[in-house]
Amino acid sequence: MAELTFSRDEVETAAEVGPWRLQREFSSEIDPDDMGDTARVYQRAAGEAADTGELAERATEIAEDSGGADGATLVDGGQRDGRTAAELAGNGEDMDRVSRYLDRAMRAAEDTEVDVRSMIVDYLELRYAEHLASAEAEYQRRTNLSYFVGGERQTVEYTDEARPDEPAIAAEIRSRYLGFAAEDAQYAHFSMTSDIDEYRRLLTQYGQELDELGYDVTAGPLTLWTSPEMARYAAEGLRETLTLGGDPELVEFYTETLRAMADDVMANVATADPRSLSVSESRYLEEFFAALDPATLAALGNLPADGLSEEDATRLARGQSAVGDGVMMLLNTDINVPDPEAPHRNDALRAFTPYLAQLDGPLFENEPDSAEFREALTNYNGFGELLTHATVPADDGSSRRLAETALTVQERSSEQYRPDTFPWVFDSAPDDIVENTGSGGLLSGAGRNQDTANDLLSDSDFTDRLLGRQWGDSAGVADFVGRGTTHRPPELDNGVVYGPARDAVLAAADDHEDQVAGSGHQAEYGHVDHPELRDVLDGLRDR
Incomplete structure (x- = not known):
């Protein structure tokens, strides 16, 4: 029998995008089943923490003590808001605002996961099945023998064993419907990517608001901000921002989580050593730098502060400090404990190790009067500027x-x-x-x-x-x-x-x-x- 079918993997290959894979990865990142437990942990922690700075710590303690899910379903709608307000009694306006931002972040994650999954289940899977059925139906029509008797159309229908082999027809039909399925996959992928990008933008915005309220987004059992996917989103956003001229507001925006991480690492340094990164923080750090390269770091360091408003100059300095501290955390094995199974640690180090090489590279391979030497020294200066702003050892x-x-x-x-x-x-x-x-x-x-x-x-x-x-x-x-x-x-x-x-x-x-x-x-x-x-x-x- 002629081969007419095609797999989902073949559709993704033809489309040059992976909507099914994207949905699986995003659902795994959000983990909606676990989100309900996390929401309940924060509801309780909000009622017990002394201030916003203690909220993540108390949530972590509660999560560890509870040992996971308590079997209840996720509180939704007004019920969740009502419980949060009740448990916040006496903890102040800032705690209330922090709790509401955390609630919005979890809702955004859940809603986006539902939308992305729906695009697969309610659209792409249906279209995929339709294309397979249509390919088979067309092949049947085109390979069954038809003739007219007394002005009426007669069709000879073959069994599968007796049907004439028409490989050219089958190949043409399969290719065409595979193309139709690929077009649908591209549409689904574009729609899902747009939804996910908007979620990540919103989550980063909430992170900025929470930071201003004294909440550390890199701490606690809610790890939405420190997922590898969020790290890649932030790094790619930073790289694009620098390509377009380096808007200080966007530089600060895309480095916010990195800066919060560094701040928390150094929070108690006056009386104790810097703390070590959690597994999720370490993974975020390495994924972030793995998506960058030496030229990007140089471009960030070489952004001029001259001519900027005081507010924009501060934003730029904060972004440079965040990335400089990221480099320093990668260079401290007590803070970022090496994990031999970490997939991108070496890629992360390659983002800046060319600046640390001695007696090789363009500064030593080119004469001091050459354009190549001057370009290399300019890039080196940009990298050095980032470390000027660093606070982590x-x-x-x-x-x-x-x-x-x-x-x-x-x-x-x-x-x-x-x-x-x-x-x-x-x-x-x-x-x-x-x-x-x-x-x-x-x-x-x-x-x-x-x-x-x-x-x-x-x-x-x-x-x-x-x-x-x-x-x-x-x-x-x-x-x-x-x-x-x-x-x-x-x-x-x-x-x-x-x-x-x-x-x-x-x-x-x-x-x-x-x-x-x-x-x-x-x-x-x-x-x-x-x-x-x-x-x-x-x-x-x-x-």
């Missing part, structure tokens, strides 16, 4: 790598200012020289790990390299020295000077007095800005 090994990379690239970029070594550089106009600001950013990031900075600055070889160079912007160097010569962050009043590091730094400063003062090749042929570095050195001498 990297682990010891990664912090050392950041610091070593910073010095290596600074030494390489300084060759632009040495006419005795690279005389051809000075055939170019001075405006062609790109200043290295990225190394200061990497040093600032490395200094977030204060123990590592203490140790590095106690090494005379390291401090000799650090202060034997001139810096177009010494803010990052000053930040690193300030953190690395105290036992606690210098912004805290109880910061205590770490003697070995201070002594090594001041000895190197004395050995390189001219460079610290701003004299040398870079000062002669380029730009040197050392006031912040000199200020921190003067402060060390006074302590």
